[in-house]
Amino acid sequence: MSITAAAIARPVATSLLMLGVVLAGLSASLLLPRAPIPNIDFPVIGITASMPGASPETMAASVATPLERRLGQIAGVTEMTSSSSLGSTRISLQFDLDRNIDGAQRDIQAAIAAARADLPQALRNNPTFRTSNPAEVPIVILALFSDRLTSGQLFEVAANVLQQKYAQIEGVGEVSVGGAALPAVRVELDAPALYAHGVSLEDVRAALQAANFNGPKGFIDERDRRLTLYANDQSRKAADYEGLVVAYRSGAAVKLKDIADVVDSVEDVRNHGLSNGRTAVQIRIFRQPGANFIDVVDRIRALTAPLAAALPADVEMRIVQDRTLTIRASLHEIESTLLITVLLVVLVVFLSLRDARATFPASVCVPVSLIGALGVMYLLDYSLDNLSLMALTIATGFIVDDAIVVVENIARRIEAGEPPRAAALTGAREVAPTVLSMSLSLVAVFLPILFMGGIIGRMMREFAMTLSVAILVSLVLSVSVTPMLCSRILHGHAGPPQFFLLRWSERAFSALHRSYVRTLDVALARPGVTFATLLATILLNFHLLQIIPKGFFPIQDSGRMRGAIVADQSISFAGMKEKLVQFVAILEADPGVESASAVIGGSFGPGGPVNIADMLVTLKPLDERKASADEIMARLRPKFARVGGASLFLQSVQDIRMGGRTGNAMFQYTLLSDDLEQLRTFAPLIVEALRRDKTLVDVSSDQQDRGLRRSIVMDRSKAARFGLPASAIDNTLYDAYGQRQVSTIYEPLNQYHVVMEVAPNLQGTGESLDNLYIGADAAAARRVFSPRASMSARSVVNSAPAPMIPLSSLARFDDGVTPLQVNHQGHFAAITISFNLAEGKSLGDAASAIAAEIAKSGAPGSIQGVFSGNAAGYQDALANQPLMIAAALTVVYIVLGILYESFLHPLTILSTLPSAGVGAFLALLGCGTELSIVAMIGVLLLIGIVKKNAIILVDFALDAERRRGLSPEAAIREACRTRFRPILITTLVALFGALPLAIGSGEGAEMRRPLGIAIVGGLLVSQILTLYTTPVAFLYVDRLRKIFGRRPARL
Template sequence: MSVTSSIVETSTRRPVTVFMFTLALCLFGFVLLGRLGLTLLPDLSYPTLTIRTDYAGAAPSEIENLITKPIEESIGVVKNLREVRSVSKAGQSDVLLEFNWGTDMGLAGLDVREKLDIVRLPLDVPRPSLLRFNPSLAPIVRLSMSRNNTSNSLSDSELIALRRLAEDEIKRRLESIEGVAAVKVSGGLEDEVQVLVDQEKLSQINLSIEQVANRLKAENVNLSGGRLDEGSQQFLVRTINQYQSVDEIANSIITSVDGRKVYLRDIAVVQQNYKEREAITRIDGVEAVEIAIYKEGDANTVSVSETLRKRLEYIEKNLDEEIELKELYNQSDFIQSAIDEVLLNALIGGILAMLVLYLFLRNFKSTLIISLAIPISVIISFNLMYGFNITLNMMSLGGLALAVGLLVDNAIVVLENIAKKKEQGLDDVTAAREGTIEVAGAIFAATLTTIAVFLPLVFVEGIAGQLFSDQALTVTFALIISLLMAITVIPMISAFGARKGFSSIEPNDVVVDKRPLWRKVLTFPFRLLFILIPMFILTIAISFFQTTSRILGFLMKFLVVPFNAFYSGIENIYSRLLPWSLKHKAAVLIIALSAFSSTWLVLQKIGVELIPSLSQGELLVELKAPAGTPLKDTDELMIQANTIIRNISEIERTYSVAGTGNRLDSSPEKGGENRGELNIVIKKPLSEEKEKRVINELRKSLEVLPGIEVKIDKPALFTFKTPLEVEISGYNLAKLKEQNDRLVKLMAENDRFGDVKSTIQQGHPEVQIEFDHEKAAFLGLNVPEVAKQVVSQIRGTVATKYAFRDRKIDVLVRVNEEQRSSVEDIRRLIVNPTSEKPITLEAIADVKVAVGPNEINRISQERVAIISANLNYGDLGEAASVLQSMVDELPSVPGVEVNVAGQNEEMKVSFDSLKIALGLAIFLVYLVMASQFESLLHPFVILFSVPLAMVGAVYALFITGSTISVVVFIGLIMLAGIVVNNAIVLIDKINQLRKAGSAKYAAIVEAGSARLRPIVMTTLTTALGMLPLALGLGEGAEIRAPMAITVIGGLLVSTLLTLVVIPVLYSLFDRKD
């Protein structure tokens, strides 16, 4: 007895065992469903680590040579490292490490830290910090904190209080949440104790800014003096010397001159004020504090957001009623909505598939038995998804939704064969056993052909591999489980009607009850109860089943009659079409060949992109004023832009940030105050057309702002590059800029490209100090020491921390504002305050105003200029071709190389590997079929259904206006495994009839007529199961719809042509009669 026969035999003989085992797997599936992670898509962002190093006062070129290069050289040998990018800015170095998918980031982090420990950096450079996220990604949650008052502005004291609360209460409690990488607070006013020194008075007592700062630091300290034992009492000895007030700081003794004490108040103004503002945040035009939460690179967005919301609920309970904490944006809302839409589509698809089954079978019981395959297969699949660490995402759930129609195919075949056996006079148990065993081999082969297309997964690279893997595995799991369902649960239910009980005791066996009479009497009521309760429940269940059947049967009559007429028409047409086709083979083949050939013309008109863009209902508008624009002017610009934008009717809410705000990739010293960001929330319902319309209106509306660069983008869900990027590499920055400017001009003149930006931008205006080393040496001055003096006087030095209301406030020491407010003031700074004769900066240095470099980008340890652009119209493939022609027309510059990159580069890698995967999938399907038929010819004939399916897929994409993307390619690979099943059923029946003695022509005609019904049934169940996905409704539809459209279009056209073309090809190729 074969394994399959043994399984079927057990299922019919021991139904309780099968039922309990199935129930247990379903229960485990339900439990594990709650433990599966929830994401929008499989992780499409490469795992990243960022090495950030701050070096105050250093220019970009110094940062590059002293910090960035040594770090790049050191970490270049880290395992699984995919790409190294870096940005050297004024005062900061960021080295971004991208790792291959599947890398253990814990071990990778240890490896990177080990390499950093041996890097030789300047002694005064702080230790590099390692961030487990990409700082260029948008935060997953944005919060606003404001006061519930009627005024349109907040006072300084209110802004300080809000900032304190955000820093002390909100930030601290959110940073401890697992998966949160960083919490950044922006807006409001931040406390600071300012010590504003008069440099002339300081020079008179021969002290420097550093000495004053060191004195304050030494005064503000608590120390432990050990322990004192006096008799039986033990004391701790401590020196209490921390500042208790600002006045105490002002009364600090700095030095003595001629026996007279010099207090800090004698040479400086000491005041509690606020730091220089880095950002001004406004919610609908009113100032507020913004809190941005960033997640770790490999953290789950939804689970982190859920934990954040629970923590925020607790925090809000403890806030004053006047404080309003509002969620501005939560990335998980979009993800949750998209996942809910997939689940709803799968449910509707399942109902439609059941409806088709009922219309064909016209038997509610049979429909219900077959339909059980859908929920049971899906629920049990959750066990395997958990074991393989697959999250619930649009691809995995979309795979289950696409497979809804396929899951019933095996059950249909088994149940129909069992029904035929019953018609032949066999009892229920025997019919169930023999009917299942007879078709087990066929359904195993059919399932294997569908699964085989997913095996080339291992050869798929890039984003396609990440997208494909979850869907491939979930579909495979569901189909395998549906196969097991077909050979266990279906025969068990079919045989159940003949079973009168579940005991294995034979009728002639006699069981003697030896219990005493009194025990029998006492236990009789309980025994009766245990009999009556199950009978009552069973009676209710049967009554409900029968009532439901009658109601549904009555309702379905209105559909059954027109459906019968429709299907009878199909049968009549096909009964005449098939004989005609066999007599006019040439005409049929010419029509099929013409249809296939026409697809190549249609393909040229279909756009190409990497992955469809998702409409999230939010847009980011980045405004950039001329370099050097102060924060106050940028804020006025943001108010003006916000007023203009609010006139657009489809915008629900706006919030703006002037300055660096919550951007973690901004330079700490420059490039921030002239930048602003407007976040725009679009009114629901969302659609791609509405989003494009709003973007166009925004561009037109903001044109009235003179001299302002505008870039419109969407919140980044993944670390995708922009659609188009050009990397110009070379060492010479002047030559890079020359080639960069040429290409930027060409792209800006072409209206196809929008938001053209380059990393080589207009530099920031700066005061440059060039020292005369000879003069400095003659006057006995050390240039590095003088440079530190200048930095301390202008930017200041944080001397110590002042304990204020359980918080630590910076005490900043620097020259007062009147002595550093202009370039002339900088020239008159005293650079030798500890000497008797003061020397000003202009005596040893040339102080001039110039434009300095902005930043230096590097990729794979080579300098690059990166030009990025979005598309105003057209598709990515066409735009990449236009851009490549522009690059080819550029004059050659020695030492400079130009390469078109961005999403186009990733698209090429993904498409090339998908083409190979598609070819391998078709080959594997052929292998499975050849093994099944023990023939090389018949599988070859069946494979013609694949190009026929491509005809339907291409025309479906063209008619619906969809583009060819990675998602569509995945649909084509799925299609290759699905469409051959109809041809397999048809060819298999022809072979059976010919073995029974029928002539070739008669066998083909009879097989076509006999297999029309199951072929149409399985095609409609599969197509209608995917129909809700193809309609493209709800969040995330941009990704779901193209795949479903591809499969439905290919399946419907392939079925139509298979019923005609495959018989014609069979009659031509198979010469035996």
């Protein structure tokens, strides 16, 4: 017994099975996680190493390069980048999507151990690593404000209590605290007072180290008790240090307060954070790879309220950025779009069939198929995201097609006088091959995507699988539930429709049908002209594919912007702080901006150039700001330009961010060379040329090699005569200017430091180094300054036990430039150019402009260029587009050939595709939309949708030839005349199913719109042309079949 006969014979069992599918799907919908896109987190591991005081070039040569040699040998590494700045190196390894991250971590640990022998001895701690993506933005930013507590005290609250609490939340990967530093005791030294008292910087450091000790003291056992020993060997506050005796000179004690100001401050005073225009300490929370956005943020919000209530009364904690607000709004928008689409599809079916009883069996497939797909999504561990919901929305337009074909054929038989039960069984069996061909060939379109690797395959696999499942569920329903309902509901024609809209639609359809039959006869009478039209559309496809703008992924308006303030490389911290305040004021004055959070000083990462500040901007909801993120950035650029000596580069935060390197704009192009000096020479020329190009905006580079440098050129022989090795001079310089942590204060919740340096007000003078003195060996100094030495020379040595030698007498000072940052990609020196696209320009236009400017720059062949991040994804997508189309066509041809047992008739069906391609490309061009991955999926869907028309015609014509002996011409004409209604209905249903995506607005519309535009445009053009070209193609193919089917006559 067939599935159709069983369903008709057992209506109760069929209904209960359908109910079970619905209940399972509804239960799954409550359990499915929600996310912006499918889980395609890149396996990225970051390695950091610190060697305080080392120059960027030293870090690159002695730390980054040895590590890169070992790390580059790890299997599965697709990209390796490094950035070396003052005292730190950061290396980012990106692995293949299929690489096991735990295994990669073990390999990294082994590589670091192998490289340890090649690393400098001054690197006291081994490099560390953790799973994270530097290009990822936080999902939540919290800010702490207080009118009474200092920034150091706020930082202490955040670091000691809040950071650990948030890190314990399931799904949280990293919690960073920035905008200030931990409290510390700062010793700000008065260099002239040091010389006057005959005390060296090393004397101060030794005294501070000795004055603060926390070691074991033991215990005393008395006869009947034990006493644990404690001592006041720890000095905790600045006041405890002021009376510290540093040295004795001429029998008098020199106390610390005599030569320095001792203050309760922070470890690093060169950190500053702003949120909502107020000084703030920020907590940035990142999710673990694979964790669900919305679930993690819900847990964070649930914990925030009790934590905020437990804080001191004068501390305010506020969530200043929540990345999921726009994600939730976007999902709500597409869910609303899905509901509207379902209602539109049902309305179109009703108007087309003109009978409520016939509408119900066809329409019931829509919700049941969609709900059933949710159950399979849960089993496959998918999520409700923009792509899966988009798949369900677009599926609504053609999962009903199978049921329409079945219902229309059954209704036609009932109207012809057959009993409903017999008509349902015979009618469903008659079109079953057609329905099977339509569904399987549509699913076949997505088979290449299901087996495609890389970012495109991983991203679109969930879309393709969800859509395929919905189609297959609808196929089963169409040959089971739909015939069963028709056998119970349809009972002959009920007479002319009474509702005026139905009467109008009937008259419109009849007029359209008569016009089509007349024009069809004209097309069949002139097959050459019609076939030439088909060939012209094929050629037009190739032309349009060449000229259409191409991109990677639609640029989203996520309501979040990430920015970087890049100032002159010689700027001071105070100057940078002033620029930060100016830019934040400009941002918060814009009516579309809700808040801005910024940090200066690299407190969220190890090191980094001092002239770069990090900024994250939250825009107002889309319905309040009335302007897109691109429009807001465009109107802010002239205002930013008025701030001299610094630039602010903004980019919209995207759900898909490829690569492990951050940039100042959305797209990156990296210049590589094994000759660093040559790279530094040509990179600025290329950047300037690109800034003049109208295709790009916000062009900048990470080239940081113009920082000011003051070199201390030591006279080693003279220093040696005073018994001063180079290390003594280096230590003195570090004591004076390195914010050196010389002692540790142990507290129950944390450890704090004592920091020493020359007072900031004395560092700002041009004579700072001239006032620096070094304690020399007394015996050596007496040998140098003999009695015969001049009085001026002997005055250098005072009566102190350790004579004070001015640094200026041991070295000269040369000013020059120095790199603030050295970058590598792979094993090559790298400079990355970041850029955004000008309005109306595509990534393909940018690629052409960059290639042209590099060619004109005269850069030598040793300098190579590659796209990075999302721009690299664009290149991969561009290379895969022809492959995707060719693979889809091949698979569809194979499936149709198997179903029809013919090599030629699949060509008739595939002849419908050129017109759909023309329509899609023209629609994208007319709407100014790029041919992105999403639009390409629309083109692939058209391959599956528009061939349904040809399948309906070819099936009917072949059946008429076989059963009734009609000629090919008569068979195809009758097929066009008889099957015009189901073809029109299925096309209209698919058209209205895609229309809400094409014209939709609201959050996330920019991602959905290319798919809808491509499908609507393709359906409109293909519906007009294929009704004429398909019959002609059928006749030409039939002639070919007869030619190749002839056998040679016997001799």
